[in-house]
Amino acid sequence: MSNLHPTIARVTDRIIERSKASRGGYLALMDREGERHADRNTALPCSNLAHGFAATGEDKDSIAAQRGPNIGIVSAYNDTISSHQPFGAYPPQMKVWAREVGATAQVAGCTPAMCDGVTQGADGMELSLFSRDVIALATTVGLSHAMYDSVAMLGMCDKIVPGLLIGGLRFGYLPTIFFSAGAMPTGISNKEKQRVRQLYAEGKATRAELLDSESRSYHAPGVCTFYGTANSNLMMLEMMGLQLPGSAFINPGTPLRQALTRAAVHRLAEIARNPGSGQAGNDYRPLAHCVDERSIVNAAVGLLATGGSTNHALHVPAFARAAGVIIDWDDLAELSHAVPLLARVYPNGESDVNHFQAAGGLGFVIRELLGAGLLHRDIRTVYGEGMDAYTKEPWLDGETLAWRDVGEAGDDAILRPASAPFQADGGMRLVTGNLGRATFKTSAVEEDRWTVEAPCRVFETQHAVAEAFAAGELDRDVVVVVRFQGPRANGMPELHKLTPPLGVLQDRGYRVALVTDGRMSGASGKVPAAIHCSPEALGGGPLSRLRDGDVVRLSATDGTLSTSADLAAREPAVMREEEQGTGRELFAMFRRFADEAEKGGSAMLAEAGL
Structure with missing residues (x-):
């Protein structure tokens, strides 16, 4: 890419050089694992296969004969987390949509999923970071059944997306798409929510008044509307090309959201391995080759350009390690000096992600970053070659899903072009x-x-x-x-x-x-x-x-x-003395072996030698 910014090029080259041995080892492992598991009929004895499809009903004959790709669904559904509640309805629908294109789908496994909003300031928050390791482990348990030709990851929030990605990358020979359920509709303003919180801290508002304010902010299924870790996750997945273009923030329960979910299932069938043939499909896109040094730099650039969550100073190095890529805080700091801040979304501004989406959203941000040479344009995405498709927004042309140009920013208090940013660096x-x-x-x-x-x-x-x-x-x-x-x-x-x-x-x-x-x-x-x-x-x-x-x-x-x-x-x-209760004592092993924050704060990755 001729117009790539010199800082982006320099940092990327440094990461590539630093990661040569670990990245090479990872790709060699994925090649070996892909060959071993290419054909279920030879990799798994008949008894194993029979166990794997015994409860699949009308899909049983198709899976047994390997007539089409079988999509493994890894879901972080629960109905305590508002953002994940919609995922409860996804698997039955996804099975129908898979059949439309000659594929099948099975729930490979479910992972735990905790809400930092629920546990904030409570004992359960001490499990939060290590829940990422648990989610990665649960993901690998589900995918270890070796029944799948591609993977659908259902998850959006805090430690959940990094955990799913870390686990999925250990099966990087499988094409993988992440599914969003979208943001909840806008409630009370973030400024009003903050005002009541501070009044309560000063003893000037009652608990009943505080709870009423919070309930009018967090009020429906979907991701919380402030630009925290969850929405930063969804942003980075688009910057890495791991979900369909423009699918991050579309509200749950809308026709457009359903159309995007259906299209993602169809796409998983297109990019899957050909079952039983041992050969790649016509458009085979394994996760291991979609997540590389360039896509990880794109994720970091997106984080900086949008003022995203500080949690990703831990998560980016962690999931990069799972792909054999080594990135550190010096890299993030150097990128930050080159990447301008293009978005103001609460807590960096007054507007929420719905306003951000309406103003042009990620399509606008990606277009501006590409134009300024601040993103790698030619990465391999689940949708196609390169990032140009991610400069557009999805819409329904009648009942047909289509993508269109986002135009100029609809509100310059929320989004600005790279030529006139909110501030010159990524913050x-x-x-x-x-x-x-x-x-x-x-x-x-x-x-x-x-x-x-x-x-x-x-x-x-x-x-x-x-x-x-x-x-x-x-x-x-x-x-x-x-x-x-x-x-x-x-x-x-x-x-x-x-x-x-x-x-x-x-x-x-x-x-x-x-x-x-x-x-x-x-x-x-x-x-x-x-x-x-x-x-x-x-x-x-x-x-x-x-x-x-x-x-x-x-x-x-x-x-x-x-x-x-x-x-x-x-x-x-x-x-x-260490606290006990709320299960914290069961996580003693994770605490004992965790490495430093700059490497991701993970016991699992440290002990795995990654």
Whole structure:
């Protein structure tokens, strides 16, 4: 691609060079596994096959004779998560649509799926990050039955898409498409939701008033409408070409959503292996060759251009490792300096993803990035060759699914062209110093707050921060440090409950910042924060040596995370005893063997040697 931006080219080349051995080993494994499992009739004895199709009813003869491709469905359905509730109806419909094109479909397996919104600030949040590993493992269990010629992944939210992708990549010889169920319709404004949350934090709103506000925001099936980790997942899947163009945010239960789901099933039949032949199909597109260094760079660029979730500073390195690709925070930071911010979606703006979609959505963003040479145009996608198809939006021409140009941005408060962005860089910066390495999301923070230097107050739980806030102990310029929140300490929970009290302090005129080895989620907002701090406090990381009153400097402007205190002269603080209950004790193995945040915070990948 002649107009590829030099930074994109340089970072991509560096990742390719760094990943030569691991990527080569991964592709060789996928080639061997693909050959071993190419023909079910030779790979599986008759008794095994009979077990595999015993309950398939009218599809039994077709699967037994391998008349057409058999699509394995991996579903993260449950009806506690609003976004995944629609998936309950998908498999029966998908089986009908598969038959329309001479294929069959089976539910290969179901994965757990937890909602960070439900567990925010509760004990269950300490299972959240490691649920990604569990989802990846559950995905591999389902696909290990070796009955499938292509895969439909049903999942959208936080750790679920990365988990499905990690598991799916270990079966990368199978073509795979991700299915979205779409965003719930717009409820109350995000600004109003934030206002009530801060009033509650100050004791000026009742719990009943807060619950009423939240219920009018999260009110229907579909993905939550703010631009958090879930919607960032869907964005990255399009940037990587792993779902149909424009399918990310179309609302559940609409004719267009159903048409996209049907078309994706048909496409899975087209790109599948030819069953029983041992040969590739006419348009065989294995996942291992769709996910490569270039598509992973595209995902990172999309994350930066849209102000996406900070959680993906962990997830991108993790799923890249599953494909044999090594990407780190230096790569993300360098990309961020070259990629402009093209979108303002809450918490980086006032509008939600439905407004973003109506203003031109991902079709507009991808077109602008391609035009500026900021994306790899020629990646292999599940839909076709290259990213040009992803510059369009889906619509129904009568009852026929079609794609059309998105035109210009419908609202320049939400979307802007690459020639006139909201800010010149992508807003995710690396800060380093004698307190470690951390991520700072600048796109959600006013520039005059990018640098905070103040005495710190050290805590070990977010609940202790809330208590100190309620007691008036934080009414000053302060850097709030919350430590022992890393992967090995307690599973690296999100600390999103800190946003309202810290936001109140900032609104009172104080210079406030957060430094933590925990996460702040895709809803990271207006308070400057250094998150994912590595090395984590447990084991003697620098945060374990901080004391109340030490002056800490955090600056996204010059990339600093440091203290003037003499840390080497101090003994590290000792973490409180590990908590039990809510099943947390069963995850002790994951905590013990987890690697650092910059590698993804995964025990499974670390122990697998990936």
